[in-house]
Amino acid sequence: MRNLPDTAKINKHNHLEIGGVDSVDLAKEFGTPLYVMDEATIRNRCRQYIDSFRKYYPNTDIAYACKALCTAGILKVVDSEGMCFDVSSGGEVYTALKSGCDPKKFYFHGNNKTIAELKMALEVGVGRIMVDTTQEIINLDEITKELGQGVEVMLRINPGIEAHTHKYIKTGLIDSKFGVPQNEIDEAVKMIQKHKYIKLVGFHAHIGSQIFDTKSFVDEVKLLLELTMKYQTHEINIGGGPGVAYLDSDNPPGIDAYAEQVAKVLKGKTEAKLVLEPGRSIVANAGVTLYSVGAIKDIPKIRKYILVDGGLADNPRPILYQAIYDAKLANKASAVPVEKVTIAGRSCESGDILIKDIKLPKTEINDILAVLCTGAYNYSMASNYNRVGRPAMVLVRCGQASLIVEREDYEDLIRKDIIL
Structure with missing residues (x-):
């Protein structure tokens, strides 16, 4: 089953x-x-993601979305499979650190990160901060100047893409609390570029969870590729993976088929690093x-x-x-x-x-x-x-x-x- x-x-x-x-x-x-x-199922899913995506697009990292299940025991298993980590709060950062995970492999998310959380992220050396608002750019500018420390960021954009799933877990609609609206992307990029300690390395979007229709993912990847080429960045983070079978009759797309469709959009057009952040489909x-x-x-x-x-x-x-x-x-x-x-x-x-x-x-x-x-x-x-x-x-x-x-x-x- x-x-x-x-x-x-x-x-x-x-x-x-x-x-x-x-x-x-x-x-x-x-x-x-x-x-x-x-444990075997968790390891199998991690390996399926890494093997499938690197088969079609070798320059890929897979980050486990800790929000799905965040305990020290689970994170140690995931870490041992060579995964990175999508963390969305100071608590998830702390748990991952206590589990022995390398903070350089953390992608720190959140649509309203506190000043304390941003300081914590810089102090422990998280790899990427996923900027969600222009206010966060202002906050990061003040914190990086105070600490005299640089940070690499990705800009989360609102893709305005309809994903066929429950309304509470749609995150890419125009009317969403997540991401910088498309009409503000240029302004946000310019804000980042003028700050000494903040470096824009790429763009991120997440269209939702428990999605079976891969067309929505393809549309998202195309948009992120356009932004990557326009602003000459070198990382593309497409967020979470496809849905899972809660019932035996459910028929979600396979990981390999999903990887192939995503890679088709990118192959031959960019050498940017691809990052995705499955959680549900891992655990x-x-x-x-x-x-x-x-x-x-x-x-x-x-x-x-x-x-x-x-x-x-x-x-x-x-x-x-x-x-x-x-x-x-x-x-x-x-x-x-x-x-x-x-x-x-x-x-x-x-x-x-x-x-x-x-x-x-x-x-x-x-x-x-x-x-x-x-x-x-x-x-x-x-x-x-x-x-x-x-x-x-x-x-x-x-x-x-x-x-x-x-x-x-x-x-x-x-x-x-x-x-x-």
Whole structure:
């Protein structure tokens, strides 16, 4: 199945196995909810991106978008595959540094970086700052003069390209908070060029996330190529990669096909370095979240609810984006689906529905439910709503499971509270 980790299989106990580890055993050892990440899948995706793009356009760097999933354990795996890093806050910069990643490989994003974050970026030596506004140019001028230190920047432009995806993750429309509008590009370039310590090395755009139509990417690359030739810069950063299969029926473009189409636009026209920043397509399919079934509520002729011990606090995407997920009973992995049910979370919200109207095998109390393709934007968007601790995360590889994020306990929930 396209929405499972590469190593997933059904073992002799009829249990879902990931990375050579029985998921039912994982639930027993580490508790639920539990984020399970498959190391082999992450490594495979990194290698597919690097190999495919360098096959068609050798002068390419791949930067992992840390926003998708940013933990020290995951970043160490990605770093060991030779990836660069798209960081979008001081916190992501700090996490990547603590993971042993080279700051020269960081592309620092953000549409409203604070003065403190920009100073931090210069002090630790990030490789590129992605300038998003003319005000940021002014801020950088003041900071670089204060520190007596130069910085290389890329200018994020608003490409005005329609990408067919959810409105909340379209980032390249004319009406967008991201990027310098096209009518202000010339002014922004001139502002950068007159500053002693700021060097413009290229242009960047990002049209959105979870996109299946490669034509939108091709249009974006053509625009960035035009700007590169006009202003004689030498780097092109095209942002994130294509979408992923949340459902087995989804058919996103393959990494190799995507690479070939992008390279066709550039080959023979420029020798500029190409940079892209996939995140979701690196980690999404590597992740599975395990839940325990705590109760079943059957409303005759209306709906049957399967109530689990997690929900919007550990995966807000269904309520935020109307995201659709798939699931399996991890302890009955080959059982035939026989009933239509709705998977409901534990939060005090009627909208806390993880999956609506899914067919599952006969489900019972204490079954282990595995929600698929949860590696991206689940842990990174998790909250403590209803004062529930964030789940633990394990990394599985070759029959071994390593705890890489501890489960939050009640003490963690009040650690920063001040009792007057």
